[in-house]
Amino acid sequence: MQKLKLGSKDLAKENIQKLSTIFPNVVKEGKVDFELLKQILSDYLIDGCKERYGLNWVGKKESILKANTSLNKTLRPVVEKSVDFENTKNLYIEGDNFEALKIIQESYLNSIKMIYIDPPYNTGKDFIYKDNFTKNKAEYEEEIEAIDEQGVKLYKNTDSNGRFHSDWLSMMYERLLIARDLLKEDGVIFISIDDNEVHNLRHICDEIFGEGNFVAQFVWRKRTGANDAKKFVSNDHEYILCYSKQDSFSLRGIEKDFSNYKNPDNDPRGEWAVDNLTCNKTASERPNLFYDIVDPKTGIVYKCNPNRVWAYEKSRMNQLISEGKIIFPKNPNGTPMYKRHKSEVKSSFKPISSLLGDFLNANSTKQLRNIIGGQYFDHPKSIDLIKILLKQSTSKSDIILDFFSGSATTAHAVMELNAEDGGDRQFIMVQIPEIIDEKSEAYKAGYKTICDIGRERIIRAAEKLRMENEELRIDMGFRYFRIDTSNFKESKDISEIDQNNLFEDVDNIKPDRNELDLLFEVILNLGLKLTLNIKTKEILNKKVYFVENNLLIACFDSNVDENLAKELAKFKPQKIVLKDNSFKTDNDKINFEETLKELSPESDIWVV
Ligand SMILES: C[S@@+](CC[C@H](N)C(=O)[O-])C[C@H]1O[C@@H](n2cnc3c(N)ncnc32)[C@H](O)[C@@H]1O
Structure with a gap:
C-alpha cells in the first residue's frame, strides 16, 4: 500500500533527479554543484559568474525558485456555485492564478491547446497580486546593491517607484514558467498587452518560450478618435503577443467570409x-x-x-x-x-499581424452590459477578438485556459464558437476573488467579487445562446472550485507532540472538509483531470466513489475490512484510495491489501 504524496509536485527535486542521470557527479546529496555543471558544459575555464544577454530584475531568481517549489494547497469543489456539475467538462477556479497553475500543473501537463491571458498591463493602478515579494524601498535598494556587487545587470526604473517593473515582471515570469508546461506540444499562448510592458514581456517570453517560437505581435484597434492622454500621441491600439511551444506550430489562418456568394442563376459551377x-x-x-x-x-x-x-x-x-x-x-x-x-x-487567408474587425473597447463594454445588465466591469475584451484567436489555433475538442479571466469573455467566446461549429472545446477560467468596491454599481447589484461577475456572465451567456437556438446541445456548465489549504493536516514534528495533543492527529483530515473535497485532492495528487465523471455506489454500507468508471475507486468511510476488498476487486480498478485510519484493525489493513493483490493484481492501492 502506498502513501499518497500530498501537495503539488516538487519540480526542482524531479529535475535534479533527471540531471543526476546524465551528470551523476554533479549532484551530491541531492544538491547541484553548479560551478561543476557549468564547467562540464563549457569548453573554456569558468572563472566566476559571467554576465549574459537577457533581462534581469530584482526578484527574478526568487521567481524561478518559487515556480519550482511545491505548494500545500488544493482545489475544493463548490457544487452550489457550479452548473451541471455532474456532466460538464468546463472549470471555473476561484483564487490566485499562480496557486491555481501550480495545483493543476500535474493534471494538465501538456494538455492545453490554447492559453489566452489579459493580465494587468501595469498602468500603475491595475496590478494586484498576493505575493509577498513586494519589498519596501530600503530592502529593494539593499538588494540592488547586493546583486550589483556580483556584477549582474539589473533592470532598474529610476523614478521613485523603482520596483514597479520588477514586481510586474516577477508576477508574470513565474506564472508563464508554469503555463508553458501546461501547453500541449502543438499549443500556443496569446497575451494581451499595451505599450507599458510590451518590450519587457517580449523579453521574458523569448526566454521562456524561446525566440524561435515567437509567432506574432498582433495589433488591434481599441478606440476611434484621440483620447486626452498627456503624452504626445494618443494610443488607439493594443497588442496580442503570440508564442508557440514548438516552432513546428502554425496558425490556421482566418477563414474567408463566403456569405455574399450565391447562385441566383443556378450556375452548375456553383455559388x-x-x-x-x-x-x-x-x-x-x-x-x-x-x-x-x-x-x-x-x-x-x-x-x-x-x-x-x-x-x-x-x-x-x-x-x-x-x-x-x-x-x-x-x-x-x-x-x-x-x-x-x-x-x-482559397478558403482562408494567411493570418496577418493587424487584427481587423470591430473590437473597440466601447463596444465590448456594451456587449457585456447587455449580458449582465449593467456597467459592472471595466474594459472587458471583445468576444469576436478572442473568437478569431480561437478559430486560428484550436480544434473542436481542445482545452482552452484563461488565468486572468476577469468577466470571463474567453468562456463566452468558447461557448459561442462551439455553438457555431458544433465543437466541444472546454474552458478553464481562473480569477482571483478581487473584492468589488462597495460604492460601485456592481456591488449594489449584488456582486461581491470579480468571480461573481465572471460566473454570472457565463450563466447568462449560456441562457442567451439557448434562447437563440433551442436545439443547441453544447456544454455550457462548469465545475466551480475554490483554492484552499490542503484537506490534510500537516503531520506534526515529533518534538511538537505532548500528552495534551497526543490524539489530536488520529484523524489527519481537517474537520471542516467533506468527502468530495478529499476526492478532488486525491484526483489532483494522482495527476488526473478535474472533469472526470464521478458516480457513487453503496457497497456493504459504505459510500464508494467511482471516478471515470474504474479508473479510480475511493472510499473514505471507516471500519473497512477485507470484505470490501473482495467487492471492489470485482470492478478491477486501476487505482484504489482509502483513508489510512479507516481500517477496523491493523490486521484488516494487511488482509485488505492481500485480498486485492490476489483478486485484482493490477490495482494500485493508495492511502491518504
Ligand atoms: C484585464 S482583466 C481581464 C479582463 C478579461 N479579459 C475580460 O475580458 O473580462 C485582468 C483580470 O485579472 C485578475 N487578476 C489579477 N491578478 C490575478 C491573480 N493573481 N490571479 C487571478 N486573477 C488575477 C484581475 O482581477 C482582473 O479581473
Whole structure:
C-alpha cells in the first residue's frame, strides 16, 4: 500500500533527479554543484559568474525558485456555485492564478491547446497580486546593491517607484514558467498587452518560450478618435503577443467570409460573387489591356476606362466571355464585372499581424452590459477578438485556459464558437476573488467579487445562446472550485507532540472538509483531470466513489475490512484510495491489501 504524496509536485527535486542521470557527479546529496555543471558544459575555464544577454530584475531568481517549489494547497469543489456539475467538462477556479497553475500543473501537463491571458498591463493602478515579494524601498535598494556587487545587470526604473517593473515582471515570469508546461506540444499562448510592458514581456517570453517560437505581435484597434492622454500621441491600439511551444506550430489562418456568394442563376459551377474586372493601371502603362469589349448577346459595346484598364488581355477576355464569366450591365455606361466562383477562391487567408474587425473597447463594454445588465466591469475584451484567436489555433475538442479571466469573455467566446461549429472545446477560467468596491454599481447589484461577475456572465451567456437556438446541445456548465489549504493536516514534528495533543492527529483530515473535497485532492495528487465523471455506489454500507468508471475507486468511510476488498476487486480498478485510519484493525489493513493483490493484481492501492 502506498502513501499518497500530498501537495503539488516538487519540480526542482524531479529535475535534479533527471540531471543526476546524465551528470551523476554533479549532484551530491541531492544538491547541484553548479560551478561543476557549468564547467562540464563549457569548453573554456569558468572563472566566476559571467554576465549574459537577457533581462534581469530584482526578484527574478526568487521567481524561478518559487515556480519550482511545491505548494500545500488544493482545489475544493463548490457544487452550489457550479452548473451541471455532474456532466460538464468546463472549470471555473476561484483564487490566485499562480496557486491555481501550480495545483493543476500535474493534471494538465501538456494538455492545453490554447492559453489566452489579459493580465494587468501595469498602468500603475491595475496590478494586484498576493505575493509577498513586494519589498519596501530600503530592502529593494539593499538588494540592488547586493546583486550589483556580483556584477549582474539589473533592470532598474529610476523614478521613485523603482520596483514597479520588477514586481510586474516577477508576477508574470513565474506564472508563464508554469503555463508553458501546461501547453500541449502543438499549443500556443496569446497575451494581451499595451505599450507599458510590451518590450519587457517580449523579453521574458523569448526566454521562456524561446525566440524561435515567437509567432506574432498582433495589433488591434481599441478606440476611434484621440483620447486626452498627456503624452504626445494618443494610443488607439493594443497588442496580442503570440508564442508557440514548438516552432513546428502554425496558425490556421482566418477563414474567408463566403456569405455574399450565391447562385441566383443556378450556375452548375456553383455559388459565385461579382468581382472587379479592371486593374490599377493606365492605358499608357498597359496599352495591351486597353480595348473595348462587346456583349455577344446584346451587341452593346463597353468602353475601357483609360485610367483603370481591364485585368486581362483581349484573347483571355474573349475566352472568359465565351465561358460566361463576365457579367454585362444593362446600362452601356456601366462596368462589366468578373463572375468569381467560390471554387476559385482559397478558403482562408494567411493570418496577418493587424487584427481587423470591430473590437473597440466601447463596444465590448456594451456587449457585456447587455449580458449582465449593467456597467459592472471595466474594459472587458471583445468576444469576436478572442473568437478569431480561437478559430486560428484550436480544434473542436481542445482545452482552452484563461488565468486572468476577469468577466470571463474567453468562456463566452468558447461557448459561442462551439455553438457555431458544433465543437466541444472546454474552458478553464481562473480569477482571483478581487473584492468589488462597495460604492460601485456592481456591488449594489449584488456582486461581491470579480468571480461573481465572471460566473454570472457565463450563466447568462449560456441562457442567451439557448434562447437563440433551442436545439443547441453544447456544454455550457462548469465545475466551480475554490483554492484552499490542503484537506490534510500537516503531520506534526515529533518534538511538537505532548500528552495534551497526543490524539489530536488520529484523524489527519481537517474537520471542516467533506468527502468530495478529499476526492478532488486525491484526483489532483494522482495527476488526473478535474472533469472526470464521478458516480457513487453503496457497497456493504459504505459510500464508494467511482471516478471515470474504474479508473479510480475511493472510499473514505471507516471500519473497512477485507470484505470490501473482495467487492471492489470485482470492478478491477486501476487505482484504489482509502483513508489510512479507516481500517477496523491493523490486521484488516494487511488482509485488505492481500485480498486485492490476489483478486485484482493490477490495482494500485493508495492511502491518504
Ligand atoms: C484585464 S482583466 C481581464 C479582463 C478579461 N479579459 C475580460 O475580458 O473580462 C485582468 C483580470 O485579472 C485578475 N487578476 C489579477 N491578478 C490575478 C491573480 N493573481 N490571479 C487571478 N486573477 C488575477 C484581475 O482581477 C482582473 O479581473
